Amino acid sequence: MKIHTFDTPKETARAVTHQLLKQLDTVRKDAFNLAISGGHTSELLFHLWAEIYPQSLPWQRVHLYWVDERCVPPTDGDSNYGLAKRTFLNHVKIPHDQIHRILGEANPDHEAQRYSDLVKKNLPDNDGFPQFDLLILGIGTDGHTSSIFPGQKDLLNYPTPYAVSAHPETHQYRIALTGQPMIRASMTLFHIVGAEKAEILTNVVDPSPAADQYPAGYVTRNADNVAYFIDKAAAKYLK
Numbered sequence: 617m618k619i620h621t622f623d624t625p626k627e628t629a630r631a632v633t634h635q636l637l638k639q640l641d642t643v644r645k646d647a648f649n650l651a652i653s654g655g656h657t658s659e660l661l662f663h664l665w666a667e668i669y670p671q672s673l674p675w676q677r678v679h680l681y682w683v684d685e686r687c688v689p690p691t692d693g694d695s696n697y698g699l700a701k702r703t704f705l706n707h708v709k710i711p712h713d714q715i716h717r718i719l720g721e722a723n724p725d726h727e728a729q730r731y732s733d734l735v736k737k738n739l740p741d742n743d744g745f746p747q748f749d750l751l752i753l754g755i756g757t758d759g760h761t762s763s764i765f766p767g768q769k770d771l772l773n774y775p776t777p778y779a780v781s782a783h784p785e786t787h788q789y790r791i792a793l794t795g796q797p798m799i800r801a802s803m804t805l806f807h808i809v810g811a812e813k814a815e816i817l818t819n820v821v822d823p824s825p826a827a828d829q830y831p832a833g834y835v836t837r838n839a840d841n842v843a844y845f846i847d848k849a850a851a852k853y854l855k
């Protein structure tokens with residue numbers, strides 16, 4: 617595992633984008649399967665993509681998927697697709713038929729199955745699971761990643777690539793990329809900024825099995841190729 621630390625959230629988002637460019641260069645095939653997250657950290661990245669990178673990234677090669685979605689319509693402020701649409705999708709030239717949103721407004725069980733089938737059909741297989749070229753993941757202050765929360769261990773070893781989860785406090789249904797495709801991606805990248813993530817960060821990068829109680833810790837310990845891109849505020853308790 618590599619941890620890359622930058623001075624500011626903006627520099628961190630730039631470095632994540634440089635890593636995306638590097639992966640695009642490494643993966644020699646035309647179609648590049650990228651899955652993005654939602655939340656505040658992604659919002660910074662998406663604004664940067666819209667402002668700085670609308671032309672300088674080969675967006676035509678990107679086949680875009682989501683790591684997770686809240687079960688709400690795209691017009692709802694909670695929608696992860698809605699966030700991407702508002703912030704960068706109107707500014708970059710990803711062909712329409714390469715944008716694969718999770719239908720948050722659909723029946724959650726049916727949608728988890730439909731989306732699982734879609735990624736299994738479109739992506740190469742890695743040991744029985746679809747393999748993304750790059751996953752950009754976030755972490756919650758509780759150690760969740762994707763929409764897998766502490767206590768939802770079954771979703772880390774689930775037979776389908778996507779499954780229905782529920783937020784432990786609000787009980788909002790989510791559709792979440794499950795653990796096995798997260799650890800089998802060509803690159804699993806955690807993008808984390810802000811002092812409020814500093815404490816949980818020390819727990820999820822702990823190399824001991826204690827980290828497995830946090831979904832992000834389990835993914836970190838088990839992923840084939842994992843890297844952290846963080847700002848110095850988030851890094852403040854790391855040794």
Ligand SMILES: O=C1O[C@H](COP(=O)(O)O)[C@@H](O)[C@H](O)[C@H]1O
Nearest residue numbers: 653654655656657753754755756
């Ligand atoms: O609920 C979610 O939270 C995580 C972390 O979001 P952030 O606001 O703390 O950056 C995010 O990765 C995930 O996609 C989202 O649904």
